[in-house]
Every structure is written in structure tokens, then in C-alpha cells.
Amino acid sequence: MIENNTREKEEKELSGNSRRDFLKKSSVITAIALTPVAAVKASDLKLDEKLSDAIEQMPLSIEINGQQHNLKVEPRTTLLDLLRERLKLTGTKKGCDQGQCGACTVHIDGVRALSCLQLAVMNDGAKITTIEGLSDGDKLHPMQEAFIKHDGFQCGYCTPGQIMSAVACIHEGHANSETEIREFMSGNICRCGAYANIVNAIKEVKEGGAI
Amino acid sequence: MNNFQYKRVSSPAAAIAELSKDPAAKLVAGGTNLIDLMKYGVMAPDKLVDVNHLSFDAIKKEERSLYIGATVRNAVAAGNADVLKYQPLLSQAMLAGASAQLRNKATMGGNLLQRTRCGYFYDISAPCNKRVPGSGCAALEGYNRMHAIFGASSSCIAVNPSDMNVALTALDATILVSGPKGDRKIPVSEFHRLPGTHPELDTTLDRKEIITGLVIPDNNFAAHTTYLKVRDRISYAFALISVAVAIDLDGTAIRDIRLAMGGVAHKPWRLTEAEQLLKGKQATVENFKMAAELAMKGAKAYEHNAFKLKLAPNTMIQALKTASGVKA
Numbered sequence A: 001m002i003e004n005n006t007r008e009k010e011e012k013e014l015s016g017n018s019r020r021d022f023l024k025k026s027s028v029i030t031a032i033a034l035t036p037v038a039a040v041k042a043s044d045l046k047l048d049e050k051l052s053d054a055i056e057q058m059p060l061s062i063e064i065n066g067q068q069h070n071l072k073v074e075p076r077t078t079l080l081d082l083l084r085e086r087l088k089l090t091g092t093k094k095g096c097d098q099g100q101c102g103a104c105t106v107h108i109d110g111v112r113a114l115s116c117l118q119l120a121v122m123n124d125g126a127k128i129t130t131i132e133g134l135s136d137g138d139k140l141h142p143m144q145e146a147f148i149k150h151d152g153f154q155c156g157y158c159t160p161g162q163i164m165s166a167v168a169c170i171h172e173g174h175a176n177s178e179t180e181i182r183e184f185m186s187g188n189i190c191r192c193g194a195y196a197n198i199v200n201a202i203k204e205v206k207e208g209g210a211i
Numbered sequence B: 001m002n003n004f005q006y007k008r009v010s011s012p013a014a015a016i017a018e019l020s021k022d023p024a025a026k027l028v029a030g031g032t033n034l035i036d037l038m039k040y041g042v043m044a045p046d047k048l049v050d051v052n053h054l055s056f057d058a059i060k061k062e063e064r065s066l067y068i069g070a071t072v073r074n075a076v077a078a079g080n081a082d083v084l085k086y087q088p089l090l091s092q093a094m095l096a097g098a099s100a101q102l103r104n105k106a107t108m109g110g111n112l113l114q115r116t117r118c119g120y121f122y123d124i125s126a127p128c129n130k131r132v133p134g135s136g137c138a139a140l141e142g143y144n145r146m147h148a149i150f151g152a153s154s155s156c157i158a159v160n161p162s163d164m165n166v167a168l169t170a171l172d173a174t175i176l177v178s179g180p181k182g183d184r185k186i187p188v189s190e191f192h193r194l195p196g197t198h199p200e201l202d203t204t205l206d207r208k209e210i211i212t213g214l215v216i217p218d219n220n221f222a223a224h225t226t227y228l229k230v231r232d233r234i235s236y237a238f239a240l241i242s243v244a245v246a247i248d249l250d251g252t253a254i255r256d257i258r259l260a261m262g263g264v265a266h267k268p269w270r271l272t273e274a275e276q277l278l279k280g281k282q283a284t285v286e287n288f289k290m291a292a293e294l295a296m297k298g299a300k301a302y303e304h305n306a307f308k309l310k311l312a313p314n315t316m317i318q319a320l321k322t323a324s325g326v327k328a
């Protein structure tokens, strides 16, 4: 928490400065760094870190599960890493990190996508829903209920991705038959092989018409 | 992933300017191929230019053709009413590719330029002329099960992995591009290239050019199209062999036909001679077999992909049967 606060404060301090300003300051810092005293002082003030932050970080305004976040991120930060490492929303899982397993599935502006292949900066202004944002407070989403009822998981690692994908599958209108469900859920791999139960859960929610 | 600069552009001119001034810059659209390759260290652009805010997101039925913008998502195009009505083969091929999540982000431009899935291209410790020109080709003597049977060279035997591109090739699409010297149109058959001695070049697109969209001319194929994809599992895998068929059928007579194959070459493989053979003939299994035999002329297998020499004609015959409705 303390760390987070410090970080946010630093971000605020930096936000008024353009990249060019910092490049200018960079040469100043290189110059003062020649004197040992100044070098110690610079390191005390974490100037180096601030400098690299400012050069490499970009502003990002993103809504996650209804909450607005104004952040600065490195361009290479994936949406998945932003969620898990920075915002501690660890419900979204990292399986392969290569687009091959679906564990990282989230909704971006209501559409399912793989957060491991999304750069966070490309989602400036977007609304993200993760598994943490699916339930209505303590009341589980009907798809979450159905996964529990039908044993739609064993180890549970793929489950957040499966559930996010399953909700989208129904919204897209791609859950009209077992074959269609299987085809449109094929981007979510379950190493425990809970597929039959997952299909049953989706069928029930679809037929129940709750979503 | 190496760090890089990120720049959002709002005009094609700005995108072209970025590419012109920085040889190590790359465009990013859906990111589903490029980000993956950057994680593996296969590609390391120092700047990403985000084209998602360019206004190339329309699908328009024009007088004699269908236009699809470069940033239209694959899922959107595949479900679009005009695409389904006028070019159902394209929709079928796109739905056979990747997964729902990936198709929601993947764009037309990005799919046209997606890079090979050759394992040695991805493995930065292996020689690969496509990744590092002049370093050699590990696939030639390696595990080349997924590799080419047509048009390969001693420099590269990788295949183009796209499903969409196979359909676009069968449908004679034209790719619309824009660059520092202005706009030009590239027939899809001339867009992707064979490896020759320069496998590092997948296409004839210049480094400073951007894709703005594509156009598919109207045709009479909509009632008889099939995209048949054979892969190691039933969904969410790249093609071992795929065949795109579009037939203009008059009763049982083939008035016109288009055939293209995927998973067999460095570019989508149009089967012109087989088309010529079938044009004007009856849709019979016998004729399909003859066409398949002709299509396989010149095919060459490597140590691990000889199965493709059988799988390819069989897939072609099956696709022709399905598209024409001929049973036996």
C-alpha cells in the first residue's frame, strides 16, 4: 500500500513533464553525476528511476470493472501484466502468455479478447471487465453458478478465462448447439479436460435465458 | 520483450511518415501476431505505430465489388451480412482460423501480413533465413512436418499460415495500399511471394507502405463455396492442408470455378490448371480426381511431410464434393 502511494505520487509529479523535458534533464543529470556528492544525492532522490520512467512510460486511462484508473505504463506492458502485477487483479490467469490457451480472456468494451496479446497502452479509454467484475457484489453471475453446479472445472486454472469466454459466447449468439458451443469455446484450453461439463454449464445458462 | 516507443496515429499520412523516417518502426493493428513474435524476440521493432484509430473500419458493398477496410476485425468481417451474402467463402475461411478471442482483435491487414508458424522461425537459437537472412534453414533437414510441398527453395520451406489469405486468393481479391509515392492496388496473387533467395520478404508490400483495405470483385459463386481445413485437432490449430473451392454451377455443369490451397506453400497456392481442367466439365468425382492429380504436379515432400502428398489431393476432392453437392 505504502509502495503504491509513493508510486502514485511519483507518477503525479512526472505527469506534467513531456518526454523532451526529461531528455533535456537527462543531460543535466549526467553532468551533475560527475561529482560523487551529486551522484549520491541523485540516487537518494531516485532521479535515475524517475528519468527512465518518464522516458519509457505513457499515460493510460482505463476503466476496469467500473473503476477508473489513471496510470503510467511502459508501452511493452501487456494488459494481462497490468491487471495481475500492477493492479493485483489476479483472477485473470496467465497460462501460455502466447495467445494459445485462453486463460487470460477478458472483455474489452464488451468483447472477449486475450489480455496477454494486448498492449495496455493500446487500450487507452477502454472499459475492461475481468472475472472479478462479473459478479454482482456477493451474488455470483449465472455463469459462475452454472460452472459450480455442473463441475465445470477441476484445478480451476482455466476457469476465469472459460467463464469470461462463455458469457461472451452467449452474448455473441454462438451458443445455439453443443457443436457451436464447442467450436466457439475452442480458444479456451482445459488441461483437466472439463469440457463436457463446461458445455453443459453454458447450455443451461443459455437455455435459462438469464443472460 | 524489448522496450519500444508507442505512437498512435490518426491519419494514413502520419503512419506512412513514421515508417518512412524510422526503418525499425512497425505498424501494430490487433497485435495478435506481432506482440507474440516480439515476446519470442523474433521481431524487435523500436517503435510501434498503432493503426487502430485510422478510419479503415468499414465494409461497403460497391457496384461490382465488396470493399473491406484494413482495420476491420476478422470476427466482424466473418459475421457481416454483405460478406455472408456476396463472399461466403471468405467468412468460412476466417471462421476456420484462430479462436473467437483472437478473431475479435485480428484485422484484415494484420492477417494478410501474419508471419509463418515454422518452429525454426520462432526459435531464435536456430538458423532461419527468414528471420536472419543468410543464417541457413533449419527446417530443410529438421522437423518439417508442417512445411511446403510447392514453390519452396533451398533457402526456405516455410508456409503461409493464414486461412483468410487462401480464400482471398481464390476470390481474386485486390489489396489496396498507400505509401510515400501514393496509392496502388496489388492483386492478392502478387501480394504474397515465393521464398526464392529472399525468404525474409513475405510480400511485395514496401516497408513504407500501409494496407488500407481490400476489394473482392462480385462473382456467381455464393451458392457453392467450401473451405475445408484439415488439422491436428478439430478447431484452433493451423492447417496441415486447407482447400478453398468456389463453383458457379449450372445444374451439374461447372460454368466457372476457383481453387486455392493453404498449408502447402510460402504463399496461398492457386490451382489454376485444375480450374482450367474443370471449367465447362461435369461435376463428377472422376473429374475431381483428375483435377486433383493435375493439381499435385510438381509437388515435392521433405522428410516429415510426405503425408501431405496424399492429404492434399484427398482434401481437394472432398472439398469439391462438398461444394458441388456431388455425393459418390
Ligand SMILES: Cc1cc2nc3c(=O)[nH]c(=O)nc-3n(C[C@H](O)[C@H](O)[C@H](O)COP(=O)(O)OP(=O)(O)OC[C@H]3O[C@@H](n4cnc5c(N)ncnc54)[C@H](O)[C@@H]3O)c2cc1C
Pocket (backbone or CB within 6 Å): A098, A099, A100, B026, B027, B028, B029, B030, B031, B032, B033, B034, B035, B036, B051, B070, B071, B096, B097, B098, B099, B102, B105, B106, B107, B108, B109, B110, B111, B112, B113, B114, B161, B162, B163, B164, B209, B210, B211, B212, B236, B237, B238, B239
Ligand atoms: C494461438 C493462435 C492461433 C492462430 N490460429 C490461426 C489459424 O488457425 N488460422 C489463421 O489464419 N490465423 C491464425 N492465427 C493468426 C491470426 O489470424 C493473426 O495473428 C492475425 O490475423 C493478425 O492480425 P493482427 O491485426 O492481430 O496483426 P498484428 O499482429 O497487429 O500485425 C501483424 C503484421 O501486420 C502488420 N500490419 C498490421 N496492419 C497493417 C496495415 N494496415 N498495413 C500494413 N501492415 C500492417 C504489422 O506491422 C505486423 O507486421 C492464430 C494466432 C494465434 C496467436
Ligand code: FES
Pocket (backbone or CB within 6 Å): A093, A094, A095, A096, A097, A098, A099, A100, A101, A102, A103, A104, A105, A114, A115, A116, A117
Ligand atoms: S495466457 Fe493468454 S492465451 Fe494463454
Ligand code: FES
Pocket (backbone or CB within 6 Å): A152, A153, A154, A155, A156, A157, A158, A159, A189, A190, A191, A192, A193, A194
Ligand atoms: S480445470 Fe484445470 S485446466 Fe481447466
